[in-house]
Amino acid sequence: MSVIRFDGVGHRFGDELVVDGVDLELTEQRIGIVGANGSGKSTLARMVNGLVTPTTGTVTFDGLDVSRHGREVRRRVGFVFTNADTQIVMPTVREDVAFTLRRHRLDAATAAARVDAVLDRFGLAELADRPAHRLSGGQKQLLALASVLVGRPDLVIADEPTTLLDARNARLIAEHFASLDEQVIVVSHQLELLESFDRVIVMEAGRVVADDVPAVALDAYRALIG
Numbered sequence: 555m556s557v558i559r560f561d562g563v564g565h566r567f568g569d570e571l572v573v574d575g576v577d578l579e580l581t582e583q584r585i586g587i588v589g590a591n592g593s594g595k596s597t598l599a600r601m602v603n604g605l606v607t608p609t610t611g612t613v614t615f616d617g618l619d620v621s622r623h624g625r626e627v628r629r630r631v632g633f634v635f636t637n638a639d640t641q642i643v644m645p646t647v648r649e650d651v652a653f654t655l656r657r658h659r660l661d662a663a664t665a666a667a668r669v670d671a672v673l674d675r676f677g678l679a680e681l682a683d684r685p686a687h688r689l690s691g692g693q694k695q696l697l698a699l700a701s702v703l704v705g706r707p708d709l710v711i712a713d714e715p716t717t718l719l720d721a722r723n724a725r726l727i728a729e730h731f732a733s734l735d736e737q738v739i740v741v742s743h744q745l746e747l748l749e750s751f752d753r754v755i756v757m758e759a760g761r762v763v764a765d766d767v768p769a770v771a772l773d774a775y776r777a778l779i780g
């Protein structure tokens with residue numbers, strides 16, 4: 555597993571301090587982040603692959619300072635957003651997954667085989683030639699995950715990947731996240747999704763207020779929100 559370190563990390567948007575003095579060393583395979591709305595979870599997650607730069611302190615991924623080596627880190631760290639529509643860039647399902655590989659310098663046959671394998675893995679093979687924007691919400695989220703995983707990242711970060719889905723699709727996506735071989739960091743309000751994880755971090759007003767195995771951290775969070 556990769557090692558993600560936060561050393562004295564803070565982030566301000568204007569006058570608002572949204573992440574405040576965070577020190578963390580993350581080495582587990584499945585890491586969850588929970589917290590109330592506006593507690594800084596998304597900002598923290600986005601700092602791991604340089605989508606947001608810390609105002610103070612440093613974030614490193616396997617020793618690489620993310621602020622200085624953003625491109626290299628982003629090659630190894632995939633990001634799945636809440637709204638899969640924002641991630642679809644190509645007309646069809648197959649083209650959208652293949653788009654991730656455009657800079658991987660693979661020959662056409664190898665790239666096609668990798669795309670087919672990931673479409674199969676997520677039950678998208680039959681939809682390969684469909685317009686990506688016309689998939690259901692659950693299928694779009696699977697497509698977003700497939701498009702990230704085809705690039706074989708070391709780490710996948712997902713920011714509330716089930717929020718826009720109905721209960722059935724939320725469960726399906728949750729099961730996928732719980733069974734990935736890759737290292738994952740998942741921000742979620744769906745606490746059941748994180749119960750089988752290795753570690754859960756609880757954020758409150760930009761600070762880490764609990765950091766433990768899920769049974770302990772999720773109880774601390776439930777107590778916090780009453």
Ligand SMILES: Nc1ncnc2c1ncn2[C@@H]1O[C@H](COP(=O)(O)OP(=O)(O)OP(=O)(O)O)[C@@H](O)[C@H]1O
Pocket residue numbers: 567570572589590591592593594595596597598
């Ligand atoms: N680009 C931005 N510009 C200005 N303020 C921002 C920006 N992004 C986030 N914020 C503010 O930073 C604070 C933390 O936001 P963040 O999205 O990290 O919280 P969160 O815990 O993920 O919340 P939620 O559960 O609602 O998604 C909020 O007050 C938010 O309004």
